[in-house]
Amino acid sequence: MSTDAHSLMSVYKGWDGYQIGLMHAIAPLSSEQLAWRGAPHLRSVGELAAHVVMGRIGWIHHILGVESTEVTQWLVAWSAGGTLKQDVEQNAGALVSGLEATWKMIENVLNRWTTDDLGKTLLHPYQGKTYALPRQWILWRIMAHDIHHGGEIAFALGMQGIDLPELGDLGGHLIEPPLAESS
Numbered sequence: 001m002s003t004d005a006h007s008l009m010s011v012y013k014g015w016d017g018y019q020i021g022l023m024h025a026i027a028p029l030s031s032e033q034l035a036w037r038g039a040p041h042l043r044s045v046g047e048l049a050a051h052v053v054m055g056r057i058g059w060i061h062h063i064l065g066v067e068s069t070e071v072t073q074w075l076v077a078w079s080a081g082g083t084l085k086q087d088v089e090q091n092a093g094a095l096v097s098g099l100e101a102t103w104k105m106i107e108n109v110l111n112r113w114t115t116d117d118l119g120k121t122l123l124h125p126y127q128g129k130t131y132a133l134p135r136q137w138i139l140w141r142i143m144a145h146d147i148h149h150g151g152e153i154a155f156a157l158g159m160q161g162i163d164l165p166e167l168g169d170l171g172g173h174l175i176e177p178p179l180a181e182s183s
Contacts, residue, residue, distance in 0.1 A: 008110040008118070008139070015110075015143055019103045022052070022150050023096050023156060025164055031090040038156055044063050046089035046154050048149050053098035054078070055145045059138055063124060070101035106142070 009016075026034075026049050034046030043051065057075055060066050074097060078088055088094045118136035125131075157164055 006116075008113045008115065009107070010014075011115060012110050012139070012143070015146070016103075016107065018146065018150065022047065022049070022146070022153070023099050025150075025153060026092050026095050026099065029092045029157075029162075030039040031092075033157070033160060033162065034090045034092060034095070036156065036160055038159055042156075043152070044089065045153055046091075046095060048153050048156070049088050051099065052080070052146055052149050053102050054097070055149075056102035056106065059142045059145075060102065060109065061134040063084060063122065063133070064109070064135070066105050066109055068101060070097075071105055074098045074101050080117055092144045 026045075029045065031046075034049070035044050037044040037047075053074070059070055061068060061071050061075075074094075077094070078098075088098075113135070118139070119134055121132045121134050122138070123130055124133050154164055
């Protein structure tokens with residue numbers, strides 16, 4: 001993994017740790033824990049995790065045009081709908097696979113692009129309007145989406161009494177910050 005001073009990975013460092021926290025939170029869950037929802041009108045834990053994956057696919061894969069064989073395969077299983085869609089939402093392994101595949105796609109972008117690439121604008125038609133979206137806006141949008149829905153996942157798992165050291169007790173920090181050097 002490149003952390004060149006000009007790569008976006010150096011700018012967005014920390015998102016990778018959050019990704020690991022999401023995967024660790026989802027991986028051990030049973031289908032019942034994934035199907036749990038705080039209220040009938042709220043998404044289940046599995047639906048939230050799948051929504052994170054689909055948000056990444058929508059913005060990074062479809063809009064930015066970043067190709068990924070793993071993401072394409074995951075999307076085919078998801079798009080089959082019906083039983084398969086529900087199976088994905090209640091299968092921790094499938095959800096972690098989607099998080100991993102989409103993170104690799106994001107990580108490749110962050111390692112390849114530099115800060116100079118953030119200003120490139122893409123035209124995006126949506127609901128009868130055409131938006132000019134800078135890459136910076138898109139990356140911020142998907143990172144904020146991850147954090148927002150990851151918080152919902154943490155809250156829903158906490159309501160079930162499930163211990164979440166990375167997303168809960170450690171305040172969303174996977175790694176302890178560096179200590180100050182003593183003089």
